[in-house]
Amino acid sequence: MPKKNSMQIQFSSNSLNESFARVAVAAFISQLDPTVEELYDIKMAVSEAVTNSIIHGYENEETGEICINCAYEDEVVNIEIIDHGKGIPNIEEAMTALYTTSGDEERAGLGFTVMQSMMDEVEVFSEVGHGTTIRMKKSLGV
Amino acid sequence: MSIDFTMVDRTLLVTLEGEIDHHTCVEIRQTVDREYQKRRAKNLLFDFANINFMDSSGIGMLMGRYRSVAICGGEIGLYNVSPEAWRILSLSGIHKLMKTYSSKQEAIEALA
Ligand SMILES: Nc1ncnc2c1ncn2[C@@H]1O[C@H](COP(=O)(O)OP(=O)(O)OP(=O)(O)O)[C@@H](O)[C@H]1O
Numbered sequence: 413m414p415k416k417n418s419m420q421i422q423f424s425s426n427s428l429n430e431s432f433a434r435v436a437v438a439a440f441i442s443q444l445d446p447t448v449e450e451l452y453d454i455k456m457a458v459s460e461a462v463t464n465s466i467i468h469g470y471e472n473e474e475t476g477e478i479c480i481n482c483a484y485e486d487e488v489v490n491i492e493i494i495d496h497g498k499g500i501p502n503i504e505e506a507m508t509a510l511y512t513t514s515g516d517e518e519r520a521g522l523g524f525t526v527m528q529s530m531m532d533e534v535e536v537f538s539e540v541g542h543g544t545t546i547r548m549k550k551s552l553g554v
Numbered sequence: 555m556s557i558d559f560t561m562v563d564r565t566l567l568v569t570l571e572g573e574i575d576h577h578t579c580v581e582i583r584q585t586v587d588r589e590y591q592k593r594r595a596k597n598l599l600f601d602f603a604n605i606n607f608m609d610s611s612g613i614g615m616l617m618g619r620y621r622s623v624a625i626c627g628g629e630i631g632l633y634n635v636s637p638e639a640w641r642i643l644s645l646s647g648i649h650k651l652m653k654t655y656s657s658k659q660e661a662i663e664a665l666a
C-alpha cells in the first residue's frame with residue numbers, strides 16, 4: 413500500500429518556535445521510520461528556513477505568521493516553509509555560501525548552503541514586499 | 555539550554571546542554587562573553603557532549619567567540635563533538651579555526 417500523508421502548521425515568528433517547528437516536522441516524518449541521520453538533516457533544513465523567516469523575513473518582529481506544509485508520498489518528503497515577510501530581492505545572491513545581509517549580527521551566511529546539503533532539492537520563491545516560500549524535497553532510504 | 559562554567563588555569567570550560575539555534579544563541583553569547591571577561595580567561599573550550607542539535611546560528615556564534623578570543627591572544631576549542639554536529643562544523647569550514655579534541659583531558663593539555 414502506498415504511504416501518503418500531509419500536515420500543515422502555522423505559528424508566529426517568535427524565535428521560541430524554531431525548536432517547535434523542528435520537533436513538529438520531525439514527529440510527522442517519524443511515521444516513515446527515517447534513520448536518525450535523515451531526521452537530523454530534515455530538522456536542520458527546517459530550522460534554517462524558519463530562522464530565516466523570523467530574522468530576515470520579519471526582521472525579528474514576533475507578529476508575523478509562518479506556515480509549514482509537509483507531505484510525503486512513499487519515501488519522498490516535501491516541505492514548504494512560507495512567510496509573508498519582506499522578501500528576497502536577489503535569490504541567486506542570497507543563496508551564495510557565506511552571503512549574509514546581517515553583517516553585524518554574527519551570522520555565517522550558511523543557511524541556504526545547509527538546506528541544500530541536507531535536502532535533495534531546494535527551491536526558493538520570493539517577491540519583495542510579499543514574502544518567501546522555500547520548497548524542499550528529500551527521498552528517504554537512498 | 556543550560557550553561558555551566560569551570561576555570562582551569564586561564565582556560566574557560568563551557569559545558570552546554572540542549573540545542574544551539576538562533577533562539578538559544580542569544581543567551582549563550584551573553585553568558586559566555588560575560589564569564590570570559592569576568593574571569594579574565596584567555597582560552598575558551600566548549601564541551602559539546604550534551605548538544606543534541608546545532609544549525610548555522612551556532613556557527614555564527616562560534617565565529618564571533620573565535621574573534622574575541624583571538625583578540626585576547628587565546629585559542630578556542632571543542633571537545634566531545636557528535637558526528638551530527640561535526641557535519642555542520644566541517645561544512646562551514648570553521649573546524650579550520652578551532653581544534654576539536656576527543657576528550658576534556660586532551661583539550662586542557664593542548665591549551666595549557
Ligand atoms: N525568508 C527570508 N526573507 C527575507 N530574506 C531572506 C530570507 N531567507 C534568507 N534571506 C536573505 O538571504 C540571506 C542568506 O540567507 P542564509 O540563511 O544563507 O544566511 P544568513 O541567514 O544570513 O546566515 P546564517 O543562516 O548562517 O545564520 C540572508 O542574509 C537574507 O538577506
Ligand SMILES: [Mg+2]
Nearest residue numbers: 460464523524
Ligand atoms: Mg539563515
